[in-house]
Amino acid sequence: MKQLLLITAILLSITATAQNNDEQTIRNILKRQNADWNAGNIDAFMKGYWESDSLMFIGKSGITYGWQNTLNNYKKNYPDTATMGKLHFDIISVKRLSVLYFSVVGKWHLTRSVGDAQGHFTLLFKKVNKQWVIVSDHSS
Template sequence: MKKIFFLGIAFIFIAQLSSAQSKDETVIRQSLEEQRAAWNAGNIDRFMQTYWQSDSLMFIGKSGITYGWQKTLENYKKGYPDTTVMGTLDFNILEVKRLSVLYFSVVGKWHLTRSVGDAAGYFTLLFKKIKNKWVIVMDHSS
């Protein structure tokens, strides 16, 4: 009888953990969709709302490492000064993986369709739950 009781408790715990993971993954995927929509609307400020607004945000790109939300925003605005250069963003999420109760990693491919020439690459994002919100704390895009 004890074994059945403990198996029942374990089953409930696993079911709740699975449900939480599924919910968190859905929230992360929705935030990435919000980013795509903001980009395609030409709104870099709104696009950046998914990032951690901290000097500790890390962005790794072809020019090296940038630290800080404000500097990352400035670099985006400098590199993509208008909607012609921004183009239309699309991406394919290849993997969303829970690393712990506080972290998820996301790997994907991005593509910009532009009249000035298409661009494409890959990204790895590290999401962290901060103040009950999932935010990107590290972005490695190439």
């Protein structure tokens, strides 16, 4: 009985550590994206996304499929640093959905000389080739 309790405690500890490490990795990706955006570097910002035709971005204009199409839309809608402004994320929740998936809900805010903008987002992260990437982004 004591061995079973010890094994259970060890497994729970390993699971909790993996959860914390993965969650911190995802939070670090978002911090890096925030810094890249604020540096005016959309190409670096896009490194947080899955570089695949299956990437899905849902915004005010509808659904965009594909990493390249998403990058093109960002560059079209944010052609310069004045339009990009300074980004700030408020993370509301980070939840593990399974071994391969995390959900992130938060708020975004752009401080800009051309007028501030803000909204909410839901991100679906997936572990692809041992890397956490955004596979779906719904921002409004």
